[in-house]
Amino acid sequence: MAVFERSRPDLERFIRSIGGKYYVYLLCRSDGRPFYVGKGSGRRVLDHEMEARQTHPVGEGNPFKCSIIRKMDRRGAAILYRIDSVHEPDSEQASLDREAELISELGRFHEGGPLSNLAGGAGNRSGISPYSVEKHAATLSGEPSDKYEWATLNRFLQGIGPIKSVPIKPIRQISRILPTTLHPQPRNATTRCAYALIASVSSHGLQIETGVEVPRSFIFEDVEGGIENGVARDILKADMADVISAPAPKDEKFRLGRR
DSSP: OOSEEEOHHHHHHHHHHTTTOEEEEEEEOTTSOEEEEEEEETTGGGHHHHHHTTOSTTOOSOHHHHHHHHHHHHHTOOOEEEEEEEEOTTOHHHHHHHHHHHHHHHOBGGGTSSBOOSSOSTTTTTOOOHHHHHHHHHHTSSOOTTOHHHHHHHHHHHHHOOOSSOSEEEGGGOSOOOOOOOOSSOOOOOHHHHHHHHHHHHHTTOOOOTTOEEESEEEETTEEEEEOHHHHHHHHHTTSEEEEOOSSGGGOEEEEOOO
């Protein structure tokens, strides 16, 4: 039995009351039918509305879920939030296991169920959906024949080094380039962030050294690429660089720090 099932105003009070604990949640249509299962802490459950309305700094990651939310918005219908369970801060694995259990019980679209989840939870142990497999192959590390700009930038990044998720995208295909701001959660310097900076450094013929100003966008083989929103925020939060603001976010620059 769910520990909470109400609309957003009550939900905000509830997540404040449980502090830093993990929770497993369901996003439901107004009639109670679930369409997404997730696990999180803090205000994670509220991120999905921001994603669908294109006000989230990371952008859209699940088009099926976002489409449902936008359709509800157009009808004036509110999301019904259901908190399935709450877990102590040292019990993250239990929350992951419960998330995967719920996804398996209810089922995703391609399994005949109502859920828009792309992954099966708990480290994707039940596999990613056919759509997600195709999407990853086509846009993250593959070279899709019908998406020349994606393929060109993917090949560029793979030439720098092997990476599963490419941190640069064609400028024309980033739905909304946002100004770089600090990520609210702690972030470490990662290879993915470093590769994004290296891509721009090499395209502009710069040297990797303290204080060099690295443009957020660049040109490679006639394709204009840019560092995506989420990675830009991680670079800033991990103290890899400071950001030099610009009227258009794609014209920002990163000033490399000693790190």
